[in-house]
Amino acid sequence: MKRFIIAILACLPALGFAAGGNNxxxxxxxxxxxxxxSLQRGARAFMANCMGCHSTQYQRYERVADDLGFTLDEMNALIHTDTKVGELMVSAMPQEQAAKWFGAPPPDLTLVARVRGSDWLYSYLTAFYVDQSRPFGVNNLVFPAVGMPHVLEGLQGRPVLQEDGSIVATGGSLTDEEYRQFALDMTNFLTYSAEPVKLKRQAMGKWVLGFLFIFLILSYLLKREYWRDVH
Ligand code: HEC
Known part of the structure; x- marks a missing residue:
């Protein structure tokens, strides 16, 4: 009995520890x-700033609308191409040419939060800095020699690496705090996107454990009933 409970408890911690790397x-x-x-802000920001180059091609607009509480009309208004809400979230960027322009094709981002980890993703979005030796004039602390231009410079401002290793950005339309929130929202959305069933699975897990617990009590009572006259 005790061991059984310990076994149940041992299964409890969510298995979703993503690797952050050693950077x-x-x-x-x-x-x-x-x-x-936050998820809604992240979805809007992703569709407005990233889908020009990146897809989340294992995800449908409609599913995102359902999960994040957008109406289909709202979702339609967010789609920048003439794609329909029932379709997969595929960028119009031609991959082969993109590979030539940027040195690497913009990878699909559906699973990036699981592959790289949410911490990495957030850090990446806040780790661009000016580096004139790079083709697009920017580099990234967590992704050295990155091929992606700093597409959020208009929001963050011009990020200059300081001697102490921090990055100070000036001239953007967002304050430092607002930009960090923006990056968090984006990370939140891509983390959801990497595992859309996570929310439902966690909710369902409680019911399953509840059922097991009740079942445990019933089995115990039943066992007592059966063994009552056996001595
Ligand atoms: C102008 C095209 C372009 C836009 C817009 C763009 N990216 Fe990228 N992105 C790239 C390219 C190209 C790479 C590949 C870089 C490399 O491998 O060196 C990349 C790589 C990445 C990676 C690294 C993925 C990995 O695991 O290697 C992430 C994360 C990412 N982009 C997120 C974003 C987000 C979030 C946005 C929206 C704010 C965005 N990108 C907008 C071109 C773009």
Missing amino acids: PHVVHADIDLHDQA
């Missing part, structure tokens, strides 16, 4: 998959 510039991303407003 000292990777910082913790304090995201919350239950924060629907």
Whole structure:
């Protein structure tokens, strides 16, 4: 009985520990998959700023709308191409040419939060810095020699690496704090995207454990009943 309970408890911690890597510039991303407003902001930001180059091709617009609480009309308004809500979220960027332009094709980002980890992703979005030796004039602390231009410079500002290793950005339309929130929302959305069933699975897990617990009590009572007259 005791061992059984211990076994159940041992299964409890969520299995979703994603690897952050050993890069000292990777910082913790304090995201919350239950924060629907943040997820919605992240989805909007992703579709407006990233889908020009990146897809999340294992994900449908309609599913995102359902999961994150957008109406289909709202979702339609967010789609920048003439794609329909029932379709997969595929960027119009021609991959082969993109590989020539950027040195590497923009990878699909559906699973990036699981492959790289949410912390890495958030850190990546906040780790671009000016480096004139690079083709697009920027480099990245967590992804050295990255091929991606700093497409968020208009929001963040011009990020200059300081001697102490921090990055100070000036001239963007967002404050430092707002930009960090923006990066968190984006990370939150891509973390959801990497495992859309996570929310449902966690909710269902409680019911399953509840059922097992009740079943345990019933079995125990039944066992007592059967063995009552056996001595
Ligand atoms: C102008 C095209 C372009 C846009 C817009 C763009 N990216 Fe990229 N991105 C790239 C390219 C090209 C790479 C590949 C870089 C490399 O491998 O060196 C890349 C790589 C990445 C990676 C690394 C993936 C990996 O695991 O290697 C992430 C994460 C990423 N982009 C996120 C974003 C996000 C989030 C946005 C929206 C804010 C965005 N990108 C917008 C071109 C773009």
